[in-house]
Amino acid sequence: MNQFPFPGREACLEELRRDRLYDRIPAGDRDRILHDAWTRGEAAAARYLPQGVPIREVLERAGFRIVREDRDQVLGNTRYFAEFREKSGRITLYTGSIRLWCNHNQVPYGTGEALILAHEYFHCLERQVLPSPREVYTLPLFQIGPWRFGQCGLTCVSEIGAHAFSAAYGQRLQSPENL
Numbered sequence: 001m002n003q004f005p006f007p008g009r010e011a012c013l014e015e016l017r018r019d020r021l022y023d024r025i026p027a028g029d030r031d032r033i034l035h036d037a038w039t040r041g042e043a044a045a046a047r048y049l050p051q052g053v054p055i056r057e058v059l060e061r062a063g064f065r066i067v068r069e070d071r072d073q074v075l076g077n078t079r080y081f082a083e084f085r086e087k088s089g090r091i092t093l094y095t096g097s098i099r100l101w102c103n104h105n106q107v108p109y110g111t112g113e114a115l116i117l118a119h120e121y122f123h124c125l126e127r128q129v130l131p132s133p134r135e136v137y138t139l140p141l142f143q144i145g146p147w148r149f150g151q152c153g154l155t156c157v158s159e160i161g162a163h164a165f166s167a168a169y170g171q172r173l174q175s176p177e178n179l
């Protein structure tokens with residue numbers, strides 16, 4: 001079973017290790033990837049999360065509609081907390097999954113839901129306005145001897161960014177005067 005989401009910065013090393021291309025990343029590059037991916041998420045939060053506006057309102061202003069389905073959504077060995085359909089502007093929250101996460105982490109349900117919405121919103125911003133994760137790091141698609149062909153990005157750069165974005169929002173939640 002996939003673990004519950006939203007590790008802090010240190011735990012994001014795990015996210016990096018889980019990347020399917022991890023073995024190809026030179027050891028000397030790992031700290032920089034972690035740092036730059038996290039910073040990318042924090043910078044996006046500073047720019048795209050207006051102070052004092054709850055995430056639900058940010059999403060509504062951006063034209064999204066939030067719906068809730070009361071179930072623990074597990075497919076294969078992954079638990080899903082939300083599904084974002086960009087085209088229809090619909091975000092489905094799986095309240096059963098979220099409740100489990102909240103109980104596990106001892107956070108109030110409303111907080112958990114807000115953190116998950118922030119995480120998903122980051123992925124949406126990535127598709128719409130943020131610089132590509134490839135600006136953080138790429139690996140050659142193939143390498144044959146000294147020749148390198150094409151380039152590919154790392155999935156973990158997106159995930160670490162989303163964790164940082166959500167963490168930045170979570171910090172604001174801790175000072176209610178900000179929201």
Ligand SMILES: [Zn+2]
Pocket residue numbers: 119123158159162
């Ligand atoms: Zn994600």
